[in-house]
Amino acid sequence: MSSKAEAEFIYEDFVLHTAPEKFFIEPLQAPNEVLVIDRVSRDIALHNGITVPPIASRQRICGLLGTVRLLSGPYLVAITRKARVGELNKCTIWRVEHTEIIPFSRTTTHLTEAQERFNTQYVNMLEMVLRQPHFYFSYTYDITQTIQRLHNTTPEFLQIPLHERADPRFVWNSHLLRDLAARPGLGRFCLPVVHGxxxxxxxxxxxxxxxxxxxxxxxxxxxxxxxxxxxxxxxxxxxxxxxxxxxxxxxxxxxxxxxxxxxxxxxxxxxxxxxxxxxxxxxxxxxxxxxxxxxxxxxxxxxxxxxxxxxxxxxxxxxxxxxxxxxxxxxxxxxxxxxxxxxxxxxxxxxxxxxxxxxxxxxxxxxxxxxxxxxxxDGVLARMQDGVFRTNCIDCxxxxxxxxxxxxxxxxxxxxxxxxxxxxxxxLEEHSGFEFLYKNVWADNADMISIQYSGTPALKTDFTRTGQRTKLGLVRDGYNSLCRYVKNNFKDGFRQDSIDLFLGNYQVEEDEGTARPSPLAGETDWRFTVLLAILLGSVFMFLTTVLVPSAYSAETLLYMLFWGLMAYGTTAVILVYGGEFVQNPRLCPRRPRAKLGRA
Structure with a gap:
């Protein structure tokens, strides 16, 4: 095919043949053009008319997100299920519904027990990112570009394969595509995805x-x-x-x-x-x-x-x-x-x-x-947008x-x-049906961006959906705020590590855990566990002292004062060193860790 034809689309659906020594990725649109990945040597090459071994297993996949290297070696990341969203500029837009992370290596016996545990954790991190809603792609349309940017591109630029001309700011799997993109002639296998x-x-x-x-x-x-x-x-x-x-x-x-x-x-x-x-x-x-x-x-x-x-x-x-x-x-x-x-x-x-x-x-x-x-x-450029509103609050x-x-x-x-x-x-306000649709789509947009960043749906969406701020909306916001508090303090360290791993901000070396320590090997300081135990014990004893006796003596009041001060003092210490109790990222630490007992 011509270079122009190559630039116009990416292969849509494939059969992935998995043999003991190789992966054979066969596009349904061009069955004779097979991408072969050697699971042992890790070579990647395009072959014409190759015969797939009959021993190979078969499964349908929708596209390749790329490859990623972990402790046990490389993994192939494939889209196994997609959902049609609709059409933009006469091109179909798809949403990623399910993915699979497939190891090159058939065994992990070459890993130590600790390395195997860390490798499993890395796989879990990648799966967590891929489960985040939502990733989108198109085989024929550059979804990373606005319509105005696409209009401003030159015909020569459109000859470039889709993954190369995509706006790198919005290609979330660019790190995963690096091995495929490094080989010439594989443009139709490189599928850029956006998140949002x-x-x-x-x-x-x-x-x-x-x-x-x-x-x-x-x-x-x-x-x-x-x-x-x-x-x-x-x-x-x-x-x-x-x-x-x-x-x-x-x-x-x-x-x-x-x-x-x-x-x-x-x-x-x-x-x-x-x-x-x-x-x-x-x-x-x-x-x-x-x-x-x-x-x-x-x-x-x-x-x-x-x-x-x-x-x-x-x-x-x-x-x-x-x-x-x-x-x-x-x-x-x-x-x-x-x-x-x-x-x-x-x-x-x-x-x-x-x-x-x-x-x-x-x-x-x-x-x-x-x-x-x-x-x-009729192809006439009637107007161009010259500038944007850049809006922010604390969280945006x-x-x-x-x-x-x-x-x-x-x-x-x-x-x-x-x-x-x-x-x-x-x-527009006169058309209640469209107004209802408009408000709910923008509220859905708010919820999705918020879930991707904070872990919970957005606040204040009752106004976006209905045009009014309601008491029920305030209650819902209170619940979401509580969920944000829990996730931001006790779950987001792992989520931040997962994003850093997926985007390539942290890259796993196969000697991690042997020649050099793994960042996942850190342990929680036992003193913090003791403090939490003291706090819970103090609160329990204080409540017991308050609720159990039918009459309060001087001794009882002293017990109440003692356990109350213990609970208050322990809480104060925990809040002073609160950053040590939250779940912090380990792969790319975001702040120096304060130590209890030091200034």
Whole structure:
């Protein structure tokens, strides 16, 4: 086939033949072109007309995510089940439903007992990431790119295989693809996947059917969990950076509107320490301005003008972050970056969410100037989007999604009128069926991005879904906040390690556990276990002293005082050294570990 044909698609479905010595990966679209992976020598090569041994087992797979090296050797990672999401630009988008991690080596007898235990743990980490909702891909469409970026590419660029021309910021399996991508001619086997949220809905207003889609792409450059991954790195990458694109397709017309979200672009941290809300801390030794400049240089290059909407509190623990962010953005000294602070919690206190209209009025002029992308059915470029709103709160989850959904709603109103789907005198709010769909898709987007970052669904989605803040919503938010507390303190160390392993931030060497120690070999300090036992014992004795006696004597009161002070003192010590009680990452430690009894 020509190079143009090669660039147009990736093989869709395969038969994986597993023989004792080799893997044979046979595309159903080209049965004579077989990818052979030697399980012993680890060579990877493409063969034409090769005969598969009859002893080999067979299974259908949907694509290859790549390979990963662990203690027992390489593993093949394959998609074994997929679900159709819908069509974008006449190309089918799929969601990964199930994967399988298959070892090259047929035995682990060459490992020590400890290495075998660590290897199993590494496999569990990879499986955990692959179970996170949701990964998406397309065999024929570059889902990593916005419609406007695809329009701006040259014909020569489209000749490049899909995995090479994909935006590396959003290819979550780029580390897994490295062995396949290093071999020439394997472009049709290299399937890039994105992580985030994709919704494609077929809608109709005023008798006009159209497709309305929402695509959120999570940036993998500084990916991680809510508390262990905050702020910026020296390269200008920020945590929880997400590009969200709203797309309307109508009778050949294509409309697109892009927004971004991302952590405050400074060196700051908020490591879990058993307190409900740890105090955010700004670094005093890192060059904030240099990293902030790099971040906005990249934003300007990728998106054009920036309106930075900061929704954090302008008092209390968040105030210092806001003031520092404002100062560093002013020092950029460019008219292409404008800072807009809006104290979400203060302005909307007492459930006055109607006051969000204040913010919407402030940014209305910029939204009109930025515009949106519109390509008509006859190939005429009617409009380009020049700039984006970059929205953040502390987590870039709950408050951020509320504001983004309102900005997107206003743009959608304009786009549907421009496409003559809505009349000039009509409002989207008048179409209750579509409004219900719109709000719930944006709330689903909030939940998905939140689950991927914090481990729980988003807060404040009752407003996104219904347009009102309710008491039931407050109760649900309280439950989700409690779940976040537990996960962020006691489960996210393992989850952060899993993400670092999957993305290649930590790479396993096969001599780990023999020639050099494994980071998984650390043990919990016994003193903390003793402290927890003392705390539980003190609380038990205090409650027993309070509840058991029918009359209180001086001796009983002394017992109560003693056990109460014991419980209080132990709790104080635990909170002072709270960072040692949480589950911290081990593969790529995020902070120096304080030691009990040391300053």
């Amino acid at each position: 949220f994709v919704s494609i809905k077929q809608c109709s207003l005023n008798g006009h059917p159209f497709s309305w889609s929402l695509v959120s792409r999570r940036n993998c450059s500084r990916a991680g969990t809510r508390m262990f991954m905050r702020g910026i790195d020296s390269g200008g990458n920020v945590a929880n950076m997400v590009e969200t694109e709203q797309i309307v397709e109508f009778q050949g017309d294509k409309n697109s509107f892009v927004q971004t979200r991302g952590s405050i672009p400074l060196f700051w941290s908020q490591y879990p320490n058993l307190r409900y809300k740890p105090t955010p801390t700004l670094s005093e030794r890192d060059n904030h301005q240099e990293a902030c400049t790099r971040h906005f240089d990249a934003q300007l290059f990728n998106y054009g003008k920036q309106v930075v909407i900061n929704l954090i509190d302008q008092k209390g623990a968040e105030k210092k972050l806001g003031e520092s962010m404002s100062s560093h953005i002013r020092q950029l000294n460019t008219p292409n970056v404008r800072y807009e602070a809006f104290d979400f919690h203060h302005e909307c206190r007492h459930m006055r969410w109607d006051r969000l209209s204040i913010l919407m009025d402030r940014i209305a002029e910029e939204q009109e100037e930025m515009g949106y992308f519109l390509m008509t059915r 989850l709950d408050r951020t999604n509320v504001v983004q959904s309102m900005i997107a709603h206003r743009q959608l109103q304009q786009a549907l009128q421009r496409l003559s789907i809505l009349r000039e005198d009509q409002r």
